[in-house]
Amino acid sequence: MRIGIIGTGAMARALGGGWAAAGHEVRFGARRSEGAVELADAVGHGARGGSIDEAAGFGEAVLLAVPVDALDAVLRSTGLDGRVLIDCTNAFEPDAAAPDGTMNFVLGEDAVAERIAATVPTAHVVKAFNICAAEVWAAQERAFEGSPLSVPVCGDDPDAVRLVAGLAEDLKLRPFPAGGLHRARYLEAASVLTVGLWFAGHDSRAMLPPLAAAFAARD
Template structure:
């Protein structure tokens, strides 16, 4: 599969490197040509401009700081029409209300994925890979407590969801259908909540019982 990556940071390298290793053609584009070249060299991909990355792939990964999204989408948003766009971004900011000495975060924006969809009309946006940090995707560890690490996917286009599910499996991860793009904001909230727990030294996995022990009734 041909994959364009817009961004040259840790997430671009982690996911892009995994896809290169899985045999996909990857082109990294960034606002800085030097950063794009450095990231591409590090993972064995090609390097190019933002426009080249947007036009290269059947699938385009947006691996950008949220603050850069508007500028980039103004530049290449129209090129993304008809393409599968993976949004892995989160709008994090320090939680200034947290007790002194506590590292915690809040969301500065409730629904980044919906803004991406609005800025790239005609694109088939899928929210994915936003719950864990780049270091997790770069790691070889995939199974914890005998359970494969799962990646929730939110999107409205079935073909795009299948493409992203395939790319998830190529990273030896378990894709999980999590509903339409309107539910992506909940993934973003889950991310800020769980990352806050991890930074506070708590095991976020312990919050949720395994499926066989989970139960609830509809009121």
Template sequence: MRIGIAGTGNMARVLGARWVRAGHDVLVGGRDPGRAGELAGRIGARAGTLREAARHGRDAVLLAVPYAAAVGVVSGLGDAVRGRTLIDCTNPVGPGFVLETAGGPSAAERIAAAAPGAAVVKGFNLCHESVWGLTPPVFGGRALAVPLCGEDEVALEAVRGLVRDLGCVPVNGGGLERAGLLEATAAFLIGLWMGEGVDAQAIAPPLEYAGVDVA
């Protein structure tokens, strides 16, 4: 797959490295050419501008910038993201673990509005970047599940493949209108992990005890 990465931070580094190792053609783009070149050299990718990353990402473009910059970056890309699968891994979580988009629309929906013609998929936002670097992320014998929210089935299938490349299991999270729930989950879990030192897995029972009909 041809993957463009818009951003040069930790998520760009870790996910980009994993996808390069999986055999994908990755181009890292950033506002700072030197920083983009340095990161690309570290992970075995190519480097360019943000627009070049979007144009390169014929199969997927990872938006790996802080949420505060995300809408501005996407708006600046214009037609370069039209027809692209745009993966939103941002978390609109502010000080005190508060959801900055409370009341809506979600971060993913705002990004989609700034990128008409792109197929936005929300995902990869529930874990610290260090988790994505594990090979593979398996805990207690169970592979990490990665919920995805989106509308376009072709885009979702592309991202499912990228999830599997990490050794993880893609999970259907519903349409993009449910991305806000995924973002709120991230805010809540981060608050438990970092604010309270609580193992968040302990708050949910196994499926067989969840009181739902799984037949």
């Protein structure tokens, strides 16, 4: 598959590099084309670099891997109609109410994925890969305590969701459907909570029982 990656940061490198290694055709794009070319050369596996427009035009699926405050400029100036847009972003901001010396975060925006969809209404936006840091996606480990690392996926277009789920499987991850795009805001909130806990030295996985011990009953 042809995948366009907009951005040259850690997420672009981790996910784009993984897909290139899995055999996909990957083209990185950035405002400074030289930076995208440098990243492509570092990733290898036939990856190429160029402008944002070149990456967007190349990809059947396009990963948005830029800071949230740069999204508007990218979305409004780039031809993304009809594309599957993979949103891995989070609008993190420091928690100004946290005690001195405590590293914690809040969301600066409640629903980034929904804003992307509203800005490019003809695109098929899928939220995925936003829960964990780039270092997790770049690492070789894909199972912890006997459980495969899973990726919740939110989107309204079934074909787009299946496509992104397949891309997660290509990274040896286990995708699972997490609902329509209106539920992507909960993935963004889950990320800001769990990342804050990790920074504080708490094991986020410990706050939820395994599926076999979980229960839920309708009232």
